[in-house]
Amino acid sequence: MLNATGKIIIIMPEPRNGGSRHLPPVAHAPHGNHGSTRHAPQPGSVDPVQQQQLAEHHIADVRRFFSGIGVTEREGNASNVPVVFDPSFENAAYVRQIDTRTNQMVGESLQIGVDPESGESYAKAKDVMAHEWTHRITNALVPGLLTGAHFGSDMAIGESLADTLAAAYDTDDWDIGEDIGTPVRNMADPGRYGDPAHMTDLKKIYESGDERVQVVRRPDGQHAFRVEGHLLAGIPNKAASLIGDAIGRDKMAQIYLDTARNNLQPCRGLDGYAAGVMMSARDLFGPQSREFQATTQAFDAVGLLDQVKAQREPSRR
Numbered sequence: 001m002l003n004a005t006g007k008i009i010i011i012m013p014e015p016r017n018g019g020s021r022h023l024p025p026v027a028h029a030p031h032g033n034h035g036s037t038r039h040a041p042q043p044g045s046v047d048p049v050q051q052q053q054l055a056e057h058h059i060a061d062v063r064r065f066f067s068g069i070g071v072t073e074r075e076g077n078a079s080n081v082p083v084v085f086d087p088s089f090e091n092a093a094y095v096r097q098i099d100t101r102t103n104q105m106v107g108e109s110l111q112i113g114v115d116p117e118s119g120e121s122y123a124k125a126k127d128v129m130a131h132e133w134t135h136r137i138t139n140a141l142v143p144g145l146l147t148g149a150h151f152g153s154d155m156a157i158g159e160s161l162a163d164t165l166a167a168a169y170d171t172d173d174w175d176i177g178e179d180i181g182t183p184v185r186n187m188a189d190p191g192r193y194g195d196p197a198h199m200t201d202l203k204k205i206y207e208s209g210d211e212r213v214q215v216v217r218r219p220d221g222q223h224a225f226r227v228e229g230h231l232l233a234g235i236p237n238k239a240a241s242l243i244g245d246a247i248g249r250d251k252m253a254q255i256y257l258d259t260a261r262n263n264l265q266p267c268r269g270l271d272g273y274a275a276g277v278m279m280s281a282r283d284l285f286g287p288q289s290r291e292f293q294a295t296t297q298a299f300d301a302v303g304l305l306d307q308v309k310a311q312r313e314p315s316r317r
């Protein structure tokens with residue numbers, strides 16, 4: 001899914017220095033609504049047949065990109081999935097049909113709709129197509145990550161991975177969705193669209209009154225932030241952009257693909273994700289490499305390295 005729909009929330013640990021200091025509110029805009037910079041909607045301006053063809057064309061190109069970086073058909077890169085342009089759908093999504101009795105996936109599709117703000121078809125946005133396709137690959141490589149995606153930081157990890165590999169495909173900038181108007185996110189500057197770029201930003205966003213960050217009491221009595229997944233993705237997105245800028249987006253993609261294949265499991269939190277990315281960089285390039293160093297510096301810059309160090313090192317593959 002490209003944008004947030006409904007109240008999808010996740011639990012995050014409370015930052016250490018909670019409480020007393022008052023922080024000024026930060027600018028907030030909900031996803032897909034950035035005010036006057038948007039075009040006026042142009043209902044009826046989208047030709048469904050043309051947009052269906054464009055969506056299929058872009059998906060075929062995205063498949064070639066993933067094939068080129070070594071993603072196999074068994075890893076979610078096969079063409080056997082319907083691509084459906086639906087002008088009444090106000091988002092873009094990789095949709096799985098689940099049989100609730102057996103919990104098995106019985107069908108899947110890519111649903112490509114129209115941005116309600118700009119009136120533009122998401123089929124025009126190459127990175128949005130790559131984002132949704134990455135969800136399919138992630139579903140094949142990391143079973144269970146999307147299943148529990150609406151709870152826990154798994155959703156944020158899935159969204160960030162989709163943005164990261166989309167940015168390895170559409171390399172012009174760190175924007176997501178710029179081809180249809182105002183971007184929905186910027187990976188290098190998440191704050192531009194109200195998303196956090198550092199763990200400490202969650203507190204500021206909560207104090208700004210943003211409903212997508214809530215404080216809840218956990219069963220153990222501790223308080224925790226519950227954060228909508230697309231919003232929370234800003235933190236790992238910022239780290240990925242730093243890695244991409246330091247070592248290039250090809251190596252960035254190589255590292256994140258290896259992470260999804262070997263070092264990512266559901267329910268490990270953002271720090272578990274950071275640990276997995278660092279482990280992949282170390283395995284691929286060596287512990288003394290510039291590439292591994294780029295990953296540790298990036299996760300340090302977003303406030304996740306201390307948490308990684310604090311937890312026991314995950315088991316090797």
Ligand SMILES: [Zn+2]
Pocket residue numbers: 001002003131132135158159162
């Ligand atoms: Zn998504």
